[in-house]
Amino acid sequence: MAYNLKTLTEKEERFTGGHRMCAGCGAPIVVRTVLRALKPEDHAVIGVATGCLEVSTCLYPYTAWKDSFIHSAFENAAATVSGAEAAYRALAKVGKVKGTTKFIAFGGDGGTYDIGFQALSGAMERGHDMVYVCYDNEAYMNTGIQRSSSTPKYADTTTSPAGSEIPGKVQFKKDLTMIMAAHNIPYVAQTAPFRNLKDLYEKAEKAIYTPGPAFLNVLAPCPRGWRYNTPQLMEIVRLAIETCVWPLYEVIEGKFILNYKPKNKLPVVEYLKPQGRFRHLFTKENEGLLEEIQKEVDRRWNRLLELCGEA
């Protein structure tokens, strides 16, 4: 059936309104779209790593989650959900479960690229039938915008501040999607809430209904950390994709597929300019830094094109 956002939004929401996520935050859009990909008849067990999403959606005695939900700690969403999935398999053997239950873990980039990386790698390697969704906002936002290994080079964060000697974070962003592809699991995809959410929805559906482990890396801008005007959320995502800073691709059983190739690849400055975290780069003396970022974006993009057979 062809993708139709209007029809799909008529499905009952599994993630309710009234949660406390910020206006202009990408994460709730990611969550709502991923959960929309569940079949209405299926139940879900959802695990969330400590972070903005968890503290803003499940504050005792309230919850924004209509499915079963568990939060235990920061670094272990993958391990926790893997245990629940093992329980499902064990109880299914003795006829103690009814219907189909799907298992989904959400973590921010801090809980995924950094502190939760080991648990993620372990759960994926073990082959649990689950989806891990990283909502990547490129820093530890819940604690107040500290750099993570996902933070892009030269971004200004509270622990990689742009100063008179050091122009923000000095390292490039870790390429987690490629690392997860190297786990040789059935399904890995990089996506974002882009345009009418088709790319994100379809990848979520594939991830949830592909048997075995799946990983989604989803760009989820943060207005506080990235310092853009909240209504610009979707525009920021669009620019990340049109500049090839965040390419949309998937890896199905080891095969790389490019999902979107910009007709006119925009210069990376178009993406950096509306974001306060890169403001310090737009001075005469920092021109070289912008060139360096462009060069690395191009290098990674060209390599991806090769992997996807599009070069």
Add this chain to the structure above:
Amino acid sequence: MAIKDKLSGNEAIAVAMRQIDPDVVAAFPITPSTEVPQYFSQFVANGQVHTEFVAVESEHSAMSACIGAEAAGARTMTATSSQGLALMWEMLYIAASLRLPIVMSVINRALSGPINIHNDHSDSMGARDSGWIQLYCENNQEAYDNLIQAIRIAEHKDVQLPVMVCYDGFITSHAVENIELIEDEKVKAFIGEYRPQHYLLDRDNPISMGPLDMPAYYFEHKRAQAEAMKNAKRVILEVAQEFEKLTGRKYGYFEEYKMEDAEVGIVIMNSTAGTAKFVVNELRKQGIKAGLIKLRVFRPFPFEELGKALSHLKAVAIMDKADSFSGAGGPLFTEVRSAMFDYAKDTKAVSYIYGLGGRDVRPDEIMSVYQDLLEIARTGQVKSTFNYLGVRE
């Protein structure tokens, strides 16, 4: 008819786990507990259990997966030692606060550093305030019996707390002893089916677990957790009574050995109690009124019962196989003496820290402790409250 066998402590625990047939076991290898998941995974491979065995990539993930599994509604077990338990630390508290009746064997081993694979109690003693029930075992039989009882205690509706069954690394875990096993079907009947009240896989009643809990509610939740631990005191005895009916083996909060008319005694845990009983027998042959208390239940702490049990002694030595580095005795000493303040004020108490990092504890050393106690009893004077036994000073 009970089954007579010869098993190591780890084998006995693995056999108990086979009989319990939990839904999920998630574990990671660490000496000296490694054999437990090793033996158990063979039972899985041979189809002798229906368990899903999750061979995780760390102990942190072991406890995290246990939490996920137990929260999902599965009877869940694991085993670890030392650094493994230390790596689980964060999750131990969360397992207890989520009121998940996970049962874990802790094969006691010294904590690093320096790294040491041998026995002391620094690992489980360090986890004493994590909200887990802690049962301690002198030998293989007790390890086996306690593990089976632990399931019932943990899952009781008035408790719903995780349980650690602690026994000594190598001394108990690897030494083969005679043991009486219970028939498989009797174990099955004793533990019963696991029927959690609220669980993630109950699709008709979805639940959110592990919320952010602010000052308006957090304290009430911790208070309820504390009440569950108090309830465990009653449930531990109820389960022990039922277990005695099944096996004839009697369990309580602690074992009193020749305490009735004793004038001096020691309080001790796990395998060294066996050595100490030998010393008590030797002293009794000389007409010396020596006794011993071996603590089985450290959490919940039997404050009143233990305090009263020491009230008729002239002097008692509380022996810790762990140091708390407070400069004021080990953890067992601190708590026992606190109980004595209310219930055994006239009994002199001294602390001995012994056997760290697997240092052998010989009968003559325990004999020297009793000699010290006899001197205190005779003079009424304590020369040294805080002592180390069997160490080169």
